[in-house]
Each structure stands twice: as structure tokens, then as C-alpha cells.
Amino acid sequence: MLAAKRTAYEPGHRPKYLVIVDETPESDRALYYAARRCARIGAGVVLAIITVPEAVEDWLGVGALMRAEAEEKAQEVLVRAAARARAVAGVEPECVVRAGQKADEIVALINEDTDIAVLVLAAGTGKEGPGPLVSTLVGKMSGSFPIPIAVIPGRLTDEHIDTLA
Structure with missing residues (x-):
């Protein structure tokens, strides 16, 4: 995987932390950490939601309606996440909705926005493991991933994160 050259610290740019919402x-937890960290260092926050398109036949417009509903739900989740980022750290995030396979879309977004300097994920706390995204990106792709990945333990409280961010 060939990464686009990062521009986050060049004149006229600023680093961004990407959070998958x-x-x-x-x-x-990932959002809270990224918002607090970015507020402290003057970086930007990018909140992205990636919908995985379902194979739906477009019979009598049902497929288009289902896609529109998924887009609307994604926007609602992003609005709540952006409000949370503003509330906890006073940062105004960029919001992005993408459709596709999560790992592919994350890498594409990172390559398109060369100011993204860190991907922030949080590990799940269940017995199933850290979650599919953390397992894929940190486990399988970490050696070739284009930017650093910060994995936040899912059990950290706001107070714990405040001392780290």
C-alpha cells in the first residue's frame, strides 16, 4: 500500500485526527480522545461514518429508498458525534460519509486528505476481542498502513482520557 505524502505539518496546513464513527x-471513546487531543494541540478532527452497501435489487425504487434511509441514518449519527466533539472540547469537526468496505474507504480517505495524520480507533471491551476494525487495521494491515493508528482502550473513562489527551 503506497501512501500519499503527508502535508499535515507543512505551512498552511494542520494535522487532523480521523475518527470512524x-x-x-x-x-x-475514540471521539472523546481525538476531540480532547486536537483541542490541546490545535489539530482538526475528521469524523467519518462508513456504510457498507447491501446488495439490494432496485425493484420499484426500493433499493434507492433503502440507500436514502441509510444515508439519513448516517447523517444523524454524524450530527450527534459532531455535537459531542463540540461539547467535550469545543472543536468543530469535519464530517464525512462514505459507502464501501470500511478498511478500503479509510485508506482512500487518508490518501485523499493528506492532512490526516492519525487514525483514532477504540478497542471493544467484549469477549469477542477488540472489534473487527481494530483487528483488521492494527492486526493485519499495521505494517503497511499509511499513518499511525491510536487505539484507545474502550474502558477508559472521560477522566482517564483527559489525563492522556
């Missing part, structure tokens, strides 16, 4: 508790 969903409705899990661990996603909030």
Missing part, C-alpha cells in the same frame, strides 16, 4: 460505546 458508529453507535458503539467504544466509538465514543
